[in-house]
Amino acid sequence: MRVSTTRPYSSLSQKSQQWKPRGIRFGVYTVGLGAVYLVVQNRVNAEAPPSKPKYRISEIRKHGAKAEKIWVYRGTGVYDITDWIPGHPGGEVILQAAGGSIDPFWKIFSIHQKQDVYDILEQYRIGDIDPRDLVNGEVPADDVYDPFVQDPERDSRLKQHSSRPCNAETPGTLLTEQITPNELFYVRNHLWVPQDGPDTHKILVELPDGTDREYTMAELKSKFREHTITATLQCSGNRRSHMTQRSRSTNGLQWDVGAIGNATWTGVYLRDVLQDVGLSITELPKDAKHVQFTGTEAYGASIPIAKAVDPQGDVLLAYKMNGVDLPPDHGYPLRVLVPGTVAARSVKWVSKIIVSEEESTSQWQRRDYKCFGPNEGSKPDWSRAPSIQETPVQSAITSFREISAHSVDDRKALQVYGLEEDSIALTGYAFAGGGREIVRVDVSYDGGHTWRQAVLEEADTLGSKNWSWKRWSHVVPKREVGLEVVVKAVDEGYNTQPDTHGPTYNFRGNLATAWHRLSYEPK
Amino acid sequence: MRVSTTRPYSSLSQKSQQWKPRGIRFGVYTVGLGAVYLVVQNRVNAEAPPSKPKYRISEIRKHGAKAEKIWVYRGTGVYDITDWIPGHPGGEVILQAAGGSIDPFWKIFSIHQKQDVYDILEQYRIGDIDPRDLVNGEVPADDVYDPFVQDPERDSRLKQHSSRPCNAETPGTLLTEQITPNELFYVRNHLWVPQDGPDTHKILVELPDGTDREYTMAELKSKFREHTITATLQCSGNRRSHMTQRSRSTNGLQWDVGAIGNATWTGVYLRDVLQDVGLSITELPKDAKHVQFTGTEAYGASIPIAKAVDPQGDVLLAYKMNGVDLPPDHGYPLRVLVPGTVAARSVKWVSKIIVSEEESTSQWQRRDYKCFGPNEGSKPDWSRAPSIQETPVQSAITSFREISAHSVDDRKALQVYGLEEDSIALTGYAFAGGGREIVRVDVSYDGGHTWRQAVLEEADTLGSKNWSWKRWSHVVPKREVGLEVVVKAVDEGYNTQPDTHGPTYNFRGNLATAWHRLSYEPK
Secondary structure (H helix, E strand, C coil), X not given: CCHHHHCCHHHHHHHHHHCCHHHCCEEEEECCCCCCEEEECCCCCCCCXXXXXXXXXHHHHCCCCCCCCCEEEECCEXXXXXXXXXXXXXXXXXXXXXXXXXXXXXXXXXXXXXXXXXXXXXXXXXXXXXXXXXXXXXXXXXXXXXXXXXXXXXXXXXXXXXXXXXXXXXXXXXXXXXXXXXXXXXXXXXXXXXXXXXXXXXXXXXXXXXXXXXXXXXXXXXXXXXXXXXXXEECCCCCHXXXXXXXXXXXXXXXXXXXXXXXXXXXXXXXXXXXXXXXXXXXXXXXCCEEEEEECCCCEEEEEHHHHHCCCCXXXXXXXXXXXXXXXXXCCCCEEECCCECHHHCCCCEEEXXXXXXXXXXXXXXXXXXXXXXXXXXXXXXXXXXXXXXXXXXXXXXXXXXXXXXXXXXXXXXXXXXXXXXXXXXXXEEECCCCCCEEEEEEECCXXXXXXXXXXXXXXXXXXXXXXXXXXXXXXXXXXXXCEEEEEEEECCCCECCCCCHHHCCXXXXXXXXCEEEECCCC | CHHHHHCCHHHHHHHHHHCCHHHCCEEEEECCCCCCEEEECCCCXXXXXXXXXXXXXXXXXXXXXXXXXXXXXECCEEEECCCCHHHCCCHHHHHHHCCCECHHHHHHCHHHXXXXXXXXXXXXXXXXXXXHHCECCECCHHHCCCCCCCCCCCCCCCEEEEECCEEEECCHHHCCCCCCCHXXXXXXXXXXXXXXXXXXXXXXXXCCCCCEEEEEHHHHXXXXXXXXXXXXXXXXXXXXXXXXXXXXXXXXXXXXXXCEEEEEEEEEEHHHHHHHHCCCCCCCCCCCCEEEEEECCCCEEEEEHHHHXXXXXXXXXXXXXXXXXXXXXXXXXCEEECCCECXXXXXXXXXXXXXXXXXXXXXXXXXXXXXXXXXXXXXXXXXXXXXXXXXXXXXXXXXXXXXXXXXXXXXXXXXXXXXCCCEEEEEEEEECCCXXXXXXXXXXXXXXXXXXXXXXXXXXXXXXXXXXXXXXXXXXXXXXXXXXXXXXXXXXXXXXXXXXXXXXXXXXXXXXXXXXXXXXXXX
């Protein structure tokens, strides 16, 4: 099913018209792994339903992913989807449901939940579940496979926005260190956490001329030089809730300041692996324009080839995070790590890499993780905006602490700053994409009318460019603090943040990078 | 005098203390080509003035740059500066005055116009000009060499901000094409235009280990592969007048929207030349961190080595602009062209290239072309901010035209846009540094409350990245135009422009990239 991740929409659309099982003409007009959107252009002149054999669930289980005939059930209907799989626009991810219920997957890939898709499936119906396996006319929950059942436990200090899939951010007050501990690192999963160990995990790499090569984890580690870099990962939705609060409602998880973290990552250079497969990185073939990544669970994304082969690009196939094996939530046993680029491209649990003329056809590449003008509604022409890769300059306040001159301990802290009166201490982070270093952080205590410079924390980082956030702090006498505290940052290209969210508003709430403003009410 | 461009301040300061001619102890505490700033720490216990021989101007002329003894005169005093030259912090540029008056140069390098510097020169006085060569006690103007006398004629359509040196911008209404014609390209000279032809011009390239090599123009052209790129050059002060008008007074030429232009540039890759001299660009020596450029007239600047050796960096030693030899004002016969980087680093009339551990020590690298916080005054700690290299996203309106539905010609123009009523047509440019493409231009007719997308002009460009501006246009019915018309742009890293100038104000008025706003009063 490589076809579905390498072909452009147009070619897929043609392919789908080639097979017209049982007289139906399909038009696949939007395709992506997990974003199957089918329209039956001519409805079937329904024939009389065939006789309906009854099947036991134990019988259906025998038709799993490795069987000759692939069966699934939906509700109480049983389907042989063997002939459908080659044309499934979402690719082999459909095999995840083989031998069991497709319902939990369609709950996740919710775009299937429409009559047109039900109609297609119905063409493959071979019968019904035997009533002896039903309770009150339904399959008992225990018999429905739950892909999330093996998801790991998460640290209770993380703030969960959703659990299935898990999306959980680090509270700002816990983002105190240059390196974010693994257990506190924000989790952004699009699907479930696949179960695959270093002994079984393999990665297939394919070039435009069809050359391919498969590596085991052991081969990757022994064949290529190991590199460690320090890099910040940030979700494109970080601070989305601020855009919502200060502009208009946005569609997505309402992250505060904690969909970001900084860690060391150890692995091998993607460029070394691509060269090993046979890619000439100094004289690229003309059809080598993007590198597509697919995770075991089905998530997919791509990056431009220039980033992948840049000698200063530091793109890793990483197997360690902060010196230990990747935690399950962060891609164990192998993930892509694209420093300086929005985290959505650092595909976790990566099992397939394809050098292609096209971007990934996944919905996350083509119909998500883009920004449009503030006037453009929720149904934009997605092809008009580029997928987010490098991210703009960002900053946030992560802690706001009052220091009392009347407390012995606090008095000592104040002396460090040459202060002897009640004060306010701010800390936070600033980060820019593309390896551009943060060179200045400005803080305002009067809503942006006057400014002062925060102290930037020095840090040893690894890598060809500045892939890590800068921690900053500022302390000021309380009497100088007005009603609105503001932070903004400047990167080495002298890019700055926009003053307000309105002019960068987009309905998905991506890249909410306007000045971070906190209201202050002195006690 | 390579020393002065490669040594850090501290080492120069030590050197200056080594020679103490005639009992004076010097402390050179700020050094730069053309930014000589000397302080005599212990004033001389003045001895009785020596007897003062008289010299004819014809005699002084014999002590030019190639003579054994170098003389200059200042006012009516005559000086033998031979022993001073090795220690001159501004380097050999002082030879420009050899055999003539130093006054016109000190008018340009005005930092010399202080008693401390006069005192130093006085130590080298050997006599006075013969009264027979004086008129009313002064040297006649004709006998004072004018370094600007051979500057070329400029197109009368350019708007001159200063003539000596020439600084002239393109009026916005003439910035109509994707490629700016050579004669309309803005001129930003720091000094005079040197007179040097392709037969005599040589370029010296030096590596950190001392290896050096000199190339003639003919050698450059025959030895290396020729490349052509399309690239925008923009002065860091472009739109400075807007920052002044909308925030506070700034120190510098008050450019409007025309200190920018786009051209094709033809030459050889700097990286190829560096490799030819012997630099290992895949495994750089540790002390190869910057590449310093010096022009024949004395201007100097540097870029990070990473940009110089980046296979996608496209840094040129260019000898053609838009297909013809560089015009004198644009660096004939050879200039550096650093695409995606502020124009101040694209050194014209380049004659020396030094790979070094240090940035250029020129004032333009170290004490200019930087930005500070809006609160930081006119005497910042210059070392705290990075020199401007890549520039942030920028956009401007270059023409604003009313189209009348009552005119036959205009009606035809309106039909293209599907309009039949009085309308407004805007055009302009948008540009970002670092090769980041402009992906969206937003226009507002109500001061930034609501937005629409401009049409981006497609253009064929040459080069590894997007080094060229994007032209844009927008047409709207006149009745929909409010009192303030605004433009802002977005680059492929989704960087945007700040809403207002105040929060990016800096006393030098660099990088004035806030939204371009035009007041509109309907007739």
